[in-house]
Structure formats: structure tokens, C-alpha cells
Amino acid sequence: MSDDTRSRILAAAGAIFADCGFEAATVREICRAAKANLASVNYHFGDKETLYLETIKLAHTLKTQQTPLPPWPPNTAPEEKLRVFVRTMLQRMLGQHDLCWTSRLMTREMLQPTLASKPLVEEFIRPQFDMLLSILDEMLPPATALHRRQKIAFSIIGQCLHYRISGEFVAILIPEDERRAGFSIDDLEEHIVNFSLAALTELARDPAHSWKYTPHGKA
Amino acid sequence: MSDDTRSRILAAAGAIFADCGFEAATVREICRAAKANLASVNYHFGDKETLYLETIKLAHTLKTQQTPLPPWPPNTAPEEKLRVFVRTMLQRMLGQHDLCWTSRLMTREMLQPTLASKPLVEEFIRPQFDMLLSILDEMLPPATALHRRQKIAFSIIGQCLHYRISGEFVAILIPEDERRAGFSIDDLEEHIVNFSLAALTELARDPAHSWKYTPHGKA
DNA sequence: AAGCGTATAATACATGTGTTTGAATCTCTC
């Protein structure tokens, strides 16, 4: 039963921290939501801050075990891998409403990094990022500079992330009926993969960029 | 001089609200930063919340007048318009360190919408969004469905926004020397425009998508 | 059944918060 209230507190804290942020969330609210006594957070975790860190660790764990890096069959086409990657990312961020506090929590960490950010990136984000890079490797000319591959990776990640971060703004910009019609997770997956593969195809076809783009309007 | 402290408070509040969020920011800290008395916030604004709303309005105003929708010469190529659009967006979000609290504030509103979000979107975001849509209109097959154009617009916006939102994570992922070498605003502008134009070119060249992508892995 | 360690509960305390107050100071008009 000790473990019971402990994990109840963790779950409640996850959702509330994700909603309100560390400072705005109150121990009292968390305990009320967890149906636990006010003192239990102090008993089980010492103080509010280590409860927060513990919550982030949990988000970590849940995320990785809930959607592990999928092991592809040996000869999977990189296009297919990219599709699965995008799908997984969107699913993690927009699907699973009961567990989506994990991504909201990570989003908060992005915006306002705490001490937990660095290990979070190293243990959870970087493997994903490297995997995306390796997928791109298979589709790009072998001599493509590292920083180019990184920026392409960020372009793909940014497209996915946008619907988590700016979801509320999207909801205001696009009327609901239209949103239901063309902005389901499947729709977004199709679009992002289409868009990104189109870009990669064209970049591979014409690495010199026929429209001769140059930075400062002197084109 | 009344107006002086009033605007000093507004400026300080903007930066601090952007850094800490509404709840975590304290009136005392704001007044200390503004070199104003603690009571002045209440005298000039009534309470903390209307100070916050006033701050958002100011962010609004500053942003629109600082980088107004640029009026293109009549026959500007859409590619060039897109370039300027992306550049403006990046510049607003990453450049101008003294005024970048405005975009951080808006980012916060995205993540945790308040009552101010809706007017913010309608008055400030939607015009930009519509302008981007009209630029895309010039480059896409005329029959392109609205929701496709919207998603393409979000793909471009998402790429730009990513460096504001996840900037800290990018900073951890990419070692500093590499970051300096390939992730300046100019570099990002070039990449995002390249990537997006490549996608648009390929989508226009082959609207049926030669790699025959279909959503559920049955390709 | 007694005693012990553990988990929970209710309460108390110190601190920091937004807000208010009333006097002091400044600014401008007459």
C-alpha cells in the first residue's frame, strides 16, 4: 500500500506538472488528485523537487517502454523506416490521451530547461535523433555534410513537434470540421512523410538546387 | 515619468513573464528589474493578471510594427517571397535578443493557452498564416486542396518554430563548434527554404508521388 | 499478544506571494 500511494502520487504529479508546470503545480493539488495525504509527498519523495525529477524519470521510462525503437526487418526500405519513425513520433505526441502528459512534460522541459533536461536529451532524445540520422543516411548522397543531415532531421522533427506544441493554435486557425476532415494522425503522417520524401527526392535528384537559391536576395 | 515607470514595468514584465511564465513570475521580481516600487504594478495596472494581458498586447504591437508584413514589389517570384517569409520568421524568433521575449511569450501562450490566446491568433498569427498560404498558392497546382496547403504551411512554420521551441535541446544535441559552423540564422534560412522548395518542386513535378506512399505500410 | 518499524493522517510553522494602505513626494496649474 505504500507503493500504491507512491505510484498514485507519481501519476497524479505527472499530469499536474505537465499541465501547470513545476512552480504553478501545488503539492496540495497533487495529493488531492492522488487521494493521498498532504504529508505523503514529503514522506515518499522528500520534497517537491525530487518528486518532479522522479516524475520526469517515470515519463522517460513509460515513453521508452511504451513505444520502443522499433527493430526493422533487415532489408526495410529507408522510406518505410522514415514512415514508421514519423508515425511513432506523432502517435507518442498526439495519441494515447491517458499517457500524453509525458510528452507535455517533455515539451515543458524544452521550453524551460531544468537540470533534468540534459540527461533527458542524452538518454531519450539523442538515440531517436541518431536513429533518424541513420535513416536519412540511407537516402542521401554519401558525401552529404553532417550539419546538412542534422538540419534535415530537425526539419522532420519540427514538422511533427509542431502539432504537439502549437496544437492549440492549430485548433484556433483551422475550423473544427475541416480539422476533423484532414488533420487526423493518419493524415498528418501521410503529409509529413510525403513532404519530407519529396524534399529528399528532389535534393537527391538535383543537389545543386536548380532554383539557385542564395541567402541574401541576390539570387 | 508616470509613463516612464509604467513602460519600464511593461518591458521588465515582458522579459520575466517570457522566462518564467505567469505563475512563477513574481511581481516583486518584476518591480526589482524595473527599478520600480512594489506597489506600482498595482497602481498602474490594477493587478498582476491585467499586467500580463497588457504585456501580451505590447508583444503584439512590437512584433507587428517591428517586422510588418513586407509589401513585395508587384512581380516578386513566390520563391523569393517564401525566402523572405522564412527569414522574417527566423529573425523574429532568434534574432533581436533585446526583443525576443515577445516570441518566447507567444510560445508560452501556445503551450498553455490563456484567454489571450484566441485574439492573439486572430490578430497576429492568422494574417501571417494567410500570407504564407497565398504564397504557396502561387507555387502549387491550382486544384490543391485547402487542407493540403494548410499542412504544407504548417510544415514550413514547424521547421522555423522548432529552433525557437527546442532551441535548448538543439544546443545539447549539437556540439557548440558544430553549431556555430552550420546553424546560424542564415544557415537555417537557407536550409529551410531549400528543403521546402525542394519538396514543393517535387510535389509539383509529380503530384502522384512516384514512391507510391500509402499510410499503413501496405505500400 | 506485545513490540517494532512503517505508512498515513491532522496539524502547525515559516516563508513568499499578491494586494492594500496611508503617508510622503513630485508635477503642474492658477
Add this chain to the structure above:
DNA sequence: GAGAGATTCAAACACATGTATTATACGCTT
């Protein structure tokens, strides 16, 4: 220059929060 209104200031208030303390109930060994 005097007075009235506007503005600033230091201090205080009421309240909510994180944390600590104490007491009680439970499960387990002996």
C-alpha cells in the same frame, strides 16, 4: 508660491504554499 492631483514609497495584511512535527493505525516478527 500654494495647493491639488498624480505618483511613489515603505510597511503591513491576508492568504496560500512547501515543509516539519506529532500522533495514530497497520502489518509483521517473536
